[in-house]
Amino acid sequence: MFNRYSYGAVVLLATTALTQTWMATAQEADAPPATTDQSAEEDRVLGPVVVRGQFIPDEKRETSEVASLIDAGDFQLRGDSDVAGALRRVTGVSIDSGGKFVYVRGLNERYSSSLLNGSVIPSPEPLRKVAPLDLFPTSVLESTLVQKTFSPSQPGEFAGGVIDIRTRALPDEDFFNIGFSLSGDTETTFSEGLVHAGSTRDELGFDSGARDLPEGLGQVLSDGTFNSLPLAERNLFSQQLTDDANTLVVQSTDWIEPEFGIDATVGRRYDVNQDLSVGFLGALSYSNDWSTRVAERGIGEAVFDTTTNEFNNLRALSNFSRDVTTNTIGANGFASLGFDILDNHELKFVAFGTRSTDKQTQSETGFSNDENNILLERVEFIERQLWTTQVQGEHVFDGLLGLEVDWRGSYSEATRDAPFQVFTSYESPRPGVREVVAGSSIEFSEIADDSTDFGIDGVLPLYFGDAEIELKAGYAYTEKDRNSESNSFILQDTLAENVRVDAAYQTYLRPGTQALQLGRSNNSPAFYVATQEIDAGYAGIDAQVTPFLRLAIGARYEDFIQAIETRAARNGNGIITPPLEEESWLPAATVTWNFADDLQLRLGYSETVNRPQFREVGPSLFTNTETNEQFIGNPFLEITDITNYDARLEWYFGREQFLTLGAFYKELEKPIEAINVGSGESRLVSFANIEAAEVQGVELEYQQDIPLRDWLGWGLLEDKDFTVTTNYTYSDSEIDAGASILVLDQTAIPNLGSLIGSADGTILVDIYSDIPGRPGVFVGPAGIANPEDLSIQDFSQNFFTAVTERASDFDPNRQLQGLSQHLFNLQVGYRDDNADADLNLLLNFQSERIRSVETITDNSPAIIEEPPITLDLVYRRGFSLAGGDYSLGLKVQNILNSEYKAFQEASGEEVAVDVYDPGTAFSISLSRDF
Secondary structure, X not given: OOOHHHHHHHHHHHHHHHHHHHHHHHHHHHOOOOOHHHXXXXXXXXXXXXXXXXXXXXXXXXXXXXXXXXXXXXXXXXXXXXXHHHHOOXXXXXXXXXXXXXXXXXXXXXXXXXXEOOXXXXXXXXXXXXXXXXXXXXXXXXXXEEEOOOOOOOOOEOOOEEEEEEEOOOOOOOEEEEEEEEEEEOOOEOOOEEEOOOOOOHHHOOOOOOOOOXXXXXXXXXXXXXXXXXXXXXXXXXXXXXXXXXXXXXXXEOOEOOEEEEEEEEEEEEEEEOOEEEEEEEEEEEEEEEEEXXXXXXXXXXXXXXXXXXXXXXXXXXXXXXXXXXXXXEEEEEEEEEEEXXXXXXXXXXXXXXXEEEEEEEEEEEEEOOEEEEEEEEEEEEEEEEEEEEEEEEEEEHHHOOEEEEEEEEEEEEEEEEEEEEEEEEEOOEOXXXXXXXXXXXXXXXXXXXXXEEEEEEEEEEEXXXXXXXXXXXXXXXXXXXXXXXXXXXXXXXXXXXOOHHHHHHOOOOOOOOOEEEOOEOOEOOEEEEEEEEEEEEEEEEEEEEOOEEEEEEEEEEEEEEEEEEEOOOOOOEEEOOOEEEEEEEEEEEEEEEEEOOEEEEEEXXXXXXXXXXXXXXXXXXXXXXXXXXXXXXOOOOOEEEXXXXXXXXXXXEOOEEEEEEEEEEEEEXXXXXXXXXXXXXXXXXXXEOOEEEEEEEEEEEEEEEOHHHHHOOHXXXXXXXXXXXXXXXXXXXXXXXXXXXXXXXXXOOOOOOOOOOOOOEEEEEEEOOOOOOEOOOOOOOOOOOHHHOEHHXXXXXXXXHEEEEEOOOOOOOOOOOOOOEEEEEEEEEEEOOOOEEEEEEEEEEXXXXXXXXXXXXXXXXXXXXXXXXXXXXXXXXXXXXXXEEEEEEEEEOOOOOOEEEXXXXXXXXXXXXXXXXXXXXXXXXXXXX
């Protein structure tokens, strides 16, 4: 709203100039010519009228921040069905290999915040604090804003950017649209794949009860008494868990069906009278997608050279051929009810729900730890769901100097339910024969995140001579809570020959053995509860100092507290880690200077933070089946302080035509990274604060109409537009990992297991550069007075061998995890207004980046990933048939069939970690407007 009045001033100046010009022309036609003295007098009275920035888009005027906006028109032209896919086209933004999370300016998703209509949204992902953006379909969105410079009105957890997903506004007129799509890809559709049966409602994305815990088992787990039950009772639970073989057994299928989706949107508007209008918008969608990956998967480890006493070489610890087929069921619902009152007040109620279920079946064959002929099978059924309810108000009070007040309130809940993940290892299998069941596990996990968000923002415009000043202030409160539970049952000592896994659970249990064992213990707690509260307030001034110079300055105050409680059993005694608390003052300032015609320069400075998330401090163990890594939290993490510098030069030389050049620099004190603290086929990953890091880069963005009609002079090109859009980002980083690392051996500390927990008894505590006098790296156990006052020396003296100090093995020259040095996008578009048709060719490139950093225990090299280079073709055409208006869409994705590759490299040797072809995808869609 900032430039509503400044726009009026510019329009008034322009109108005055045009009016005076028209009047002078009319007078010249009807009156005798004016004398030279009269003309000079008129010039002296009127003076020159200067109008700048006529091509600068409204959204570039309305914000003083560096930002990128993609709207509904962009979604349609580019053919992206979800927010994550759409954001990879934005300058400085890349996407993770799973297609769910975005990296802004080289910083991974933990450094960005995701909002829905300005409200914080929870995450159903166990390893992430932000919601996966593939959950948000573009069909219900009005736009998505990526803000890259911090403003005090936004959350203080900011380094990469803030992503604000905005749902569709109220309709201007009645409409109804229904659409259908059919798609497939060269690696999956009509090809062989792996499947497993399940419940009767799997095709709807819901389990009908086939994967539920047997009656009575849930209570035993809550009490933590399972392992103490008699063998006969545990075996009975084992048989009840697996009485339906369909949920356990991997099966082959000759062909995978094509993908399909259907969606419908309806809008209604009722103008009750001139003072009141009511609008409704609703949308529903369903999709059934399939993907098959045939991959080479392995892991390498460093080899110790006894002659040099160093880890030099690299050998393959494991190598498997992996086949995995995933059936993804998506369902979304959206409803919005709005009221426009007296032209100055708007009230809106929003309800949005989205759901995605992955039913995955995989098989791997190969060797591990020099043992050949290993067969690994896994079946999973994972339900992710997010829903939110919001109420929003926007008000303008003309009687209070034009005071603008916006407020919002929301409650959101995200859940992830993995009710039946079965992993089985077979030894020495022959083709088509499973000879020996070496071991199996069944895991049940569930996460529930909820958030409550309330905020109010006020803007008061004031005028002092030619200067316009807006006073801004606001308050925000956010509360987030998480409940996490994970139980793993292990089938031990079976060695059942010539049987499938279902038979091993049912009838081939050797008498007298402990066949079924609960895999969780005090060293790996199954439950944790976490809560976080942020009270925030901000104030600032946004001033149009001159018609061409704008200054925004302000600060945000945040009072933050986060606490976590872990339990070995739901009803057991919990251990509460001391809360993480901080009060932060976060200043920000930006200057925008429109120093020449359609040229403006933005400069920005801000201080922000990045805080540990629940998963990073939670000491329970979680396995990422996609990367075959085990994650465990670190309760010693500290808050990262960040200083941001930004500059961008923008030149708008035509309507929707521009060239921008930007630069950024960030200083991070104690940034958090995922750290490998154990090697092997299933690697143990924790989190730690490295000493410091710097990130810098440049961004270039260009968009222009191509005047082919003028160049060629062809009449057939008269109503046809050609556009080229491209952007390039170069990013670089430098880390200071510190001179030493500190490793805690939890087995040497009584009662500490349930606080920290890890598979091999050790966990990284901290990375630091100066041992003497370093305070407070250890928290707990009970009985230690003021543990936060302990130094490293005190810590070691109290717990003897609990702490081991070693030299850091981190590569000081490596990039931050997730940073691609080069990002490039190119879009060439064609538009035929007469035919109502669009054709766009889109190229996306992301250079290699670190997927997982080096291992600190044996100097095994980092895992590097090379995302595929994607070339997509998107065509849309509107037409009328039998009195109806239709839209036909055709899309070809990954035309180059570029592969995904993750690998380790050292001493000229390379180990393939994950290599596969995603395939070329084809889709056709048809929709009708009513």
